[in-house]
Amino acid sequence: MRNEVIFHSEALEKEGNTLVQMGFRCDACGKTSYPVYELCPFCSSGEGSKTPLSNTGTLFSYSVTRVPVGPFKPPIIAGYIDLPEGTRVFGQIRADVKAVKTGMSLKVETGTIWTEKDGTEVIGYYYTPCGKEKGGAE
Ligand SMILES: [Zn+2]
Structure with a gap:
């Protein structure tokens, strides 16, 4: 049986x-x-409710790390994605480094973000290009 844990269990x-x-x-x-x-x-109010976030957004800013960090192999692209509801989300971007540009459309995906030595798959979210860019594939 496959063992899984969710990295961002609250998110x-x-x-x-x-x-x-x-x-x-x-x-x-x-x-x-x-x-x-x-x-x-x-506004510090405690009144509100959980709501599912939009699954697409626009890349506000990003950086590229060119050395390994923990289980991640370089190049590691991380950035802030602006969602239509006005929320800015930090996340990893899985894409060709040369294709990443601020303002590009990204969609959220979930899946294995790394595998522990005992085989446990750590599940989390990451962003991939939407393919809505000029000249990009649909
Ligand atoms: Zn508020």
Whole structure:
């Protein structure tokens, strides 16, 4: 039997067989934050509810690490992705380094982000290009 753990257990929830990123929508100011906090980081209200986040966004900024970090092999691309609801999410981007540009469309995916020595698969989220760029494949 395959052993799995979710790396961002507070940030991902199962909906059927799919893992979904969950944010917090504040009833007082209407803003959405990620991950889920006890109090709204914008207005400190505790009134609100968990809400599934949009699965596509726009790359705000990114950096490339060219040395191995823990289980990750270089080049490691990490960045901030702006979602339509106004939430900025930090995540790893799996793409050809040369194809990554600020402003590009990305979609979230979930899957194995690394495998432990005992075979346990660590499940998390990452972003991949949407293929909506000029000249990109659909
Ligand atoms: Zn608020």
